[in-house]
Amino acid sequence: ELKVEQNPLFLSMQEGKNYTIYCNYSTTSDRLYWYRQDPGKSLESLFVLLSNGAVKQEGRLMASLDTKARLSTLHITAAVHDLSATYFCAVHPSNQFYFGTGTSLTVIP
Amino acid sequence: EPEVTQTPSHQVTQMGQEVILRCVPISNHLYFYWYRQILGQKVEFLVSFYNNEISEKSEIFDDQFSVERPDGSNFTLKIRSTKLEDSAMYFCASRKRAGRGTADTQYFGPGTRLTVL
Numbered sequence: 001e002l003k004v005e006q007n008p009l010f011l012s013m014q015e016g017k018n019y020t021i022y023c024n025y026s027t028t029s030d031r032l033y034w035y036r037q038d039p040g041k042s043l044e045s046l047f048v049l050l051s052n053g054a055v056k057q058e059g060r061l062m063a064s065l066d067t068k069a070r071l072s073t074l075h076i077t078a079a080v081h082d083l084s085a086t087y088f089c090a091v092h093p094s095n096q097f098y099f100g101t102g103t104s105l106t107v108i109p
Numbered sequence: 110e111p112e113v114t115q116t117p118s119h120q121v122t123q124m125g126q127e128v129i130l131r132c133v134p135i136s137n138h139l140y141f142y143w144y145r146q147i148l149g150q151k152v153e154f155l156v157s158f159y160n161n162e163i164s165e166k167s168e169i170f171d172d173q174f175s176v177e178r179p180d181g182s183n184f185t186l187k188i189r190s191t192k193l194e195d196s197a198m199y200f201c202a203s204r205k206r207a208g209r210g211t212a213d214t215q216y217f218g219p220g221t222r223l224t225v226l
Binding site: 033041042043044045048088090094095096097098099100101102 | 140142144151152153154157159164165167200213214215216217218219220
């Protein structure tokens with residue numbers, strides 16, 4: 001059974017701090033996606049990582065992919081309140097997407 | 110900017126009734142998806158659709174579910190006889206293409222909240 005696991009599931013962090021969310025997956029996948037979901041809202045695409053060693057950055061978020069370890073990270077730098085949301089990773093080994101369990105991030109002043 | 114739209118935003122139905130959820134994908138996209146998300150849980154894949162046929166479906170997508178692209182723009186999800194456990198947010202998504210090495214991601218609609226009483 002294909003598994004996509006994220007940790008932590010819940011993260012409360014202070015503004016200005018750094019933290020990393022981890023996404024482990026159990027199957028071969030040549031691409032990995034990160035999405036953001038605000039409460040009651042739809043999913044917004046953040047990053048698409050296409051190859052081993054890929055690193056992408058947008059603002060205070062940076063995502064990386066290690067396909068050999070089947071691991072992706074989403075690093076948050078100097079968190080601000082606006083980053084509070086749930087973050088999902090997803091893999092795409094076939095014509096369907098498998099989403100991770102989600103990490104609910106709360107940034108507190 | 111083009112976006113995926115879904116109607117209705119909220120559907121309330123009685124158990125055993127049929128519902129049809131509607132989606133209009135982005136116009137030049139070729140791959141279409143339905144997902145559901147039970148409140149507070151992860152996003153679950155239901156079905157993918159390409160070239161007017163289902164390309165993959167999950168275990169959730171049983172005989173009670175069907176999809177159609179009736180007119181080249183709408184993409185519908187039908188649940189024939191709703192159950193209480195079908196209550197969830199249903200998201201439609203579309204994707205331009207899926208070639209190897211492409212960076213195309215899915216664009217999600219705003220969702221339809223289905224409540225089965």
